[in-house]
Amino acid sequence: MISRGSGTGSNDAVTAARADGGGAGLAVRDVVVRYAKAPGGLWRRTRATTVAVDHVSLDVDQGEIVALLGPSGCGKSSLLRAVAGLEPLADGTVTWDDGDLTGVPVHRRQFGLMFQDGQLFPHRDAGRNVAYGLEAQHVPAPERAERVAGLLELVGLAGYERRRVATLSGGERQRVALARALAPRPRLLLLDEPLSALDRRLRERLAAEVRRVLKETGTTALFVTHDHDEAFAVADRVGVMSGGRLLQVAPPEELREKPATAEVAEFLGP
Numbered sequence: 001m002i003s004r005g006s007g008t009g010s011n012d013a014v015t016a017a018r019a020d021g022g023g024a025g026l027a028v029r030d031v032v033v034r035y036a037k038a039p040g041g042l043w044r045r046t047r048a049t050t051v052a053v054d055h056v057s058l059d060v061d062q063g064e065i066v067a068l069l070g071p072s073g074c075g076k077s078s079l080l081r082a083v084a085g086l087e088p089l090a091d092g093t094v095t096w097d098d099g100d101l102t103g104v105p106v107h108r109r110q111f112g113l114m115f116q117d118g119q120l121f122p123h124r125d126a127g128r129n130v131a132y133g134l135e136a137q138h139v140p141a142p143e144r145a146e147r148v149a150g151l152l153e154l155v156g157l158a159g160y161e162r163r164r165v166a167t168l169s170g171g172e173r174q175r176v177a178l179a180r181a182l183a184p185r186p187r188l189l190l191l192d193e194p195l196s197a198l199d200r201r202l203r204e205r206l207a208a209e210v211r212r213v214l215k216e217t218g219t220t221a222l223f224v225t226h227d228h229d230e231a232f233a234v235a236d237r238v239g240v241m242s243g244g245r246l247l248q249v250a251p252p253e254e255l256r257e258k259p260a261t262a263e264v265a266e267f268l269g270p
């Protein structure tokens, strides 16, 4: 059983929802993700696999931000991709509000995705990038324009509607990418190293801003990062991964004060 730890500040509402028996959200149970090793050579006959995620269980309650933290290759992205439906589960289940997502394709999960490179559409201006998901939902133009303006303002880019993507800085691109991911009001936002390509100072500032934006929009989020400071700045709870396993999930201060194992303590450092 994974300890959920206690919340503070804006997390109190989440804690209250849990106590009421409400606040359901994402439940990952005993999930295993395996990859076939590269074909050829010795592996061809043995059908050997890499276990990227090794029986991981994790809850993310509605309105909560959970960061997955761990060194390169520990399986964070694989777990996030499995939740998104981009990787098949070798074992275990992923549910939302108790509804099993097995067999539900990526685009039907109502989850948003944001990656290290925001992958903006280069031929659309900033506003039309943000509007993309709203167009797909056939939101009428005036309502769309209002929502795009509101989202750009929320991410600190008020008035940027007509700016060409090529003229935006790295930080501005990721802000647009965040606004675009939030536009269709995803029930869960999955962020994979969204700030990693930015320099440290900007990363620190944006981590705090991402948290503010997610909280202001009441967005439930799973945030993958290898950066301790970023995880602690963004999340209500932080999950530490190593070798495909989830070692501990706890609020930042609890993780610092009471690491559950020597491995967690060593990873977090002094």
Ligand SMILES: Nc1ncnc2c1ncn2[C@@H]1O[C@H](COP(=O)(O)OP(=O)(O)OP(=O)(O)O)[C@@H](O)[C@H]1O
Residues within 6 Å of the ligand: 035, 036, 037, 050, 051, 052, 070, 071, 072, 073, 074, 075, 076, 077, 078, 079, 226
């Ligand atoms: N498509 C793939 N095919 C084969 N092996 C893979 C594939 N994707 C990931 N892996 C392996 O699975 C393990 C976990 O990788 P994953 O990308 O999930 O880790 P990570 O913690 O997100 O690392 P990083 O921060 O470097 O992206 C690694 O050993 C990796 O080499």
